Structures are given as structure tokens and as C-alpha cells.
Amino acid sequence: xxxxxxxxxxxxxxxxxxxxxxxxxxxxxxxxxxxxxxxxxxxxxxxxxxxxxxxxxxxxxxxxxxxxxxxxxxxxxxxxxxxxxxxxxxxxxxxxxxxxxxxxxxxxxxxxxxxxxxxxxxxxxxxxxxxxxxxxxxxxxxxxxxxxxxxxxxxxxxxxxxxxxxxxxxxxxxxxxxxxxxxxxxxxxxxxxxxxxxxxxxxxxxxxxxxxxxxxxxxxxxxxxxxxxxxxxxxxxxx
Numbered sequence: 001x002x003x004x005x006x007x008x009x010x011x012x013x014x015x016x017x018x019x020x021x022x023x024x025x026x027x028x029x030x031x032x033x034x035x036x037x038x039x040x041x042x043x044x045x046x047x048x049x050x051x052x053x054x055x056x057x058x059x060x061x062x063x064x065x066x067x068x069x070x071x072x073x074x075x076x077x078x079x080x081x082x083x084x085x086x087x088x089x090x091x092x093x094x095x096x097x098x099x100x101x102x103x104x105x106x107x108x109x110x111x112x113x114x115x116x117x118x119x120x121x122x123x124x125x126x127x128x129x130x131x132x133x134x135x136x137x138x139x140x141x142x143x144x145x146x147x148x149x150x151x152x153x154x155x156x157x158x159x160x161x162x163x164x165x166x167x168x169x170x171x172x173x174x175x176x177x178x179x180x181x182x183x184x185x186x187x188x189x190x191x192x193x194x195x196x197x198x199x200x201x202x203x204x205x206x207x208x209x210x211x212x213x214x215x216x217x218x219x220x221x222x223x224x225x226x227x228x229x230x231x232x233x234x235x236x237x238x239x
């Protein structure tokens with residue numbers, strides 16, 4: 001479970017998140033959508049501890065929180081095997097828990113789960129963007145997390161690769177029964193992976209509901225987002 005209550009975050013005088021509350025139950029996926037700069041990724045960074053909230057309360061199910069970064073964030077100097085087991089070797093409480101054989105088996109198991117068997121010795125530069133994304137999924141779930149956070153998981157991918165990534169988000173939810181949050185701009189990702197949707201604008205929540213409600217409701221914000229219209233309450237600020 002992920003429970004966020006009255007979350008407020010400021011950068012200098014700018015309020016990025018203004019009284020945001022939501023809940024994601026075990027086995028559910030929440031899509032967070034909105035314009036660039038609306039605070040979507042900031043929520044993920046606060047939940048996983050990379051940023052500290054100014055006010056509010058965040059509760060997650062006891063266990064690891066995994067983060068899948070927008071551009072995979074694999075270590076270029078490490079092969080796939082060593083990227084995946086990085087947390088198991090670097091975290092003090094896990095460092096002596098597994099034998100070399102255990103680690104090899106864990107890597108094979110996680111790669112099989114994301115459909116990439118037999119690439120343990122390849123380096124990130126030898127993989128396509130979609131394959132790098134899936135390796136980052138395998139790395140994220142190596143500690144069997146109860147919470148998985150995805151920051152723009154289909155960014156920069158072609159439509160077919162995006163569909164494949166969306167399928168694996170659904171599969172990992174089913175396999176891990178984790179509470180998941182997906183930050184995305186892509187309607188296909190929302191419709192194919194999410195149970196619920198939260199829309200942000202100017203740091204505030206302007207819609208909560210299901211993907212179907214988002215597409216069908218008369219909410220002026222969701223209508224503008226779904227139709228990609230320049231006309232509506234949301235205004236793109238000039239750089």
C-alpha cells in the first residue's frame with residue numbers, strides 16, 4: 001500500500017505540490033499524469049526518499065521501494081548481470097546473504113521474468129532502448145519490492161516497444177502484487193496499465209478516477225488532456 005496524505009513540497013517560493021492526497025492498494029497501479037513540471041516525478045522522488053516533503057505524511061507497505069528511472073539509469077561500466085545484482089552486493093544487510101551461485105540464479109530468474117534470457121554478459125551499450133528498460137525492471141525487482149515506481153517508462157520508445165514495456169508493467173504487478181505508480185504522458189500506458197488515475201495541474205489534483213472515467217467524464221481538465229487540445233483550463237507556460 002502507498003498512502004499519501006496532504007503532501008506539500010516547495011522549491012524556494014514555488015509550490016510544486018499543494019495538498020496532494022491519494023492511496024494505492026496492494027496489487028494496484030496508479031497513473032499520475034499532467035503537464036511537464038506539474039510535480040509528477042517529484043512525488044516519486046519523495047516516496048522513494050530522494051527528496052523530503054515539506055508537509056504531509058507518506059506511508060508504504062513495509063519492504064523495499066523500487067524506482068525505475070526514465071532513461072533506465074543502468075551503469076555503463078557494468079554488464080547486465082552486475083547491474084541487476086548491484087543492490088544485493090552494495091547494501092550492507094544483503095551483501096553476505098547470497099552465494100555466487102545464488103546471484104547467478106537470481107539474475108536468470110529476473111531476466112526470464114522480463115523476457116531477456118541469456119544476455120547476462122552484455123553491456124548496456126549493446127542493448128536497444130527497450131531492452132535497457134526491461135533490464136532496469138529486472139534490477140528494480142531484484143529485492144522483491146512491495147512498492148514499484150515508474151518514471152516515464154515508455155519515454156523515447158517506438159510504439160511497439162512501448163506496448164511491450166506496458167505489458168511487462170502489468171506482468172510485474174501480477175507477479176509481485178506490489179503497489180505501483182506510473183508517471184506518464186501516454187494514453188496507451190494509462191489505459192493498459194492503470195487501475196486509477198491522478199491528474200495534476202499547477203501542483204494541485206484536478207482529477208481522480210479510473211482510466212474509463214478519465215476518458216468519459218465531463219471534467220474540463222481530463223477532456224483537454226485526452227484530446228490533446230490547446231483550448232482548455234491548462235495553459236502551457238512559455239520557457
